[in-house]
Amino acid sequence: MNLPGICWPERLNLARLPTPVEPLPRISAEEGVEIWVKRDDLTGTALSGNKVRKLEFVLAEARRRGARTVLTCGGIQSNHARATAVAAARLGLRAHLLLRVHGAPPPRPEGNLLLDRLAGASVQTITPEEYRRADEIMAELAARESPPAYAIPEGASNALGALGYALAAGEIVEAEKRLGLRFDAVVHAVGSGGTSAGLILGKKAFGLGARICGVNVCDDEAYFRRRITGILRECAARYAPHLGFSEEDVTILDGYVGPGYAQSSEGDLAALRRLPRLEGVFLDPVYTAKAFHGMLREIRGGRLADCGRILFLHTGGIFGLFARGAELLG
Numbered sequence: 001m002n003l004p005g006i007c008w009p010e011r012l013n014l015a016r017l018p019t020p021v022e023p024l025p026r027i028s029a030e031e032g033v034e035i036w037v038k039r040d041d042l043t044g045t046a047l048s049g050n051k052v053r054k055l056e057f058v059l060a061e062a063r064r065r066g067a068r069t070v071l072t073c074g075g076i077q078s079n080h081a082r083a084t085a086v087a088a089a090r091l092g093l094r095a096h097l098l099l100r101v102h103g104a105p106p107p108r109p110e111g112n113l114l115l116d117r118l119a120g121a122s123v124q125t126i127t128p129e130e131y132r133r134a135d136e137i138m139a140e141l142a143a144r145e146s147p148p149a150y151a152i153p154e155g156a157s158n159a160l161g162a163l164g165y166a167l168a169a170g171e172i173v174e175a176e177k178r179l180g181l182r183f184d185a186v187v188h189a190v191g192s193g194g195t196s197a198g199l200i201l202g203k204k205a206f207g208l209g210a211r212i213c214g215v216n217v218c219d220d221e222a223y224f225r226r227r228i229t230g231i232l233r234e235c236a237a238r239y240a241p242h243l244g245f246s247e248e249d250v251t252i253l254d255g256y257v258g259p260g261y262a263q264s265s266e267g268d269l270a271a272l273r274r275l276p277r278l279e280g281v282f283l284d285p286v287y288t289a290k291a292f293h294g295m296l297r298e299i300r301g302g303r304l305a306d307c308g309r310i311l312f313l314h315t316g317g318i319f320g321l322f323a324r325g326a327e328l329l330g
């Protein structure tokens with residue numbers, strides 16, 4: 001690959017790309033601003049969502065190193081763990097997942113966990129305390145195999161994974177040219193920072209004008225500014241030595257974590273119920289509903305009030321709906 005300013009490492013072809021960029025006419029009319037969506041929920045079916053773009057780079061490295069097993073970690077309904085399980089099956093690799101549970105493991109596998117199991121992944125549940133040492137535990141497990149298993153950090157949010165979203169920024173530039181328009185902002189959910197980092201890297205590399213605005217679903221603005229800048233600096237050191245990054249490059253629209261990670265506020269639930277009815281597009285309760293809710297609030301007199309045209313990056317997560325059931329109907 002020979003695209004602007006980045007030394008691209010090897011990449012697998014796992015995602016259906018480019019993903020569509022579509023208008024949301026009814027919600028735009030109701031909100032008085034043009035809102036579009038980039039459908040990264042359509043990168044595939046079970047192998048879908050934002051993690052597939054990252055896995056294209058990360059699993060290429062796992063294969064190059066000769067690993068036969070990949071390890072990763074996340075919450076019990078992790079979209080990233082499910083995408084890893086499905087991608088591993090597609091590549092003939094084994095997947096071992098360390099999934100965090102608060103209290104007893106769920107009595108029945110539902111949602112993402114059901115797909116993990118069907119895809120043949122082995123699942124090890126761990127406590128929140130153990131989860132803080134997940135990288136260490138994965139390193140120990142990896143070293144026990146020969147050849148060593150390949151450990152993927154939470155959300156595949158390292159410099160290598162972030163490259164997947166640098167390419168997505170290039171797709172947005174292409175879509176702008178095709179449609180003959182410019183977006184003022186790209187809004188997306190932030191969980192472990194790799195999507196944001198990649199988009200910010202790609203914004204510089206491909207000359208995307210839009211502001212990249214992440215809505216955090218956990219932790220806070222200071223935490224993610226640090227974390228995303230860290231990934232960006234690693235990206236620059238490894239793949240884009242002429243690009244420099246600082247915390248000023250990162251925009252986090254904090255204020256929408258609500259009751260906590262994977263816990264919904266009334267505003268999240270309202271967004272989650274409104275979009276399917278108005279546009280036939282489904283959000284997930286953990287990431288995209290929070291981000292969509294945050295975006296709408298910021299449009300109404302907040303940090304997005306000066307934007308005329310906004311692109312919502314739909315990062316997937318639909319299987320999380322099936323683990324929450326009728327509670328979401330209201």
Ligand SMILES: Cc1ncc(COP(=O)(O)O)c(C=O)c1O
Binds near residue numbers: 079189194316317
């Ligand atoms: C559906 C969905 N959207 C957004 C995110 C956040 O992306 P990132 O972890 O790259 O910040 C995740 C994962 O964390 C996710 O599963």
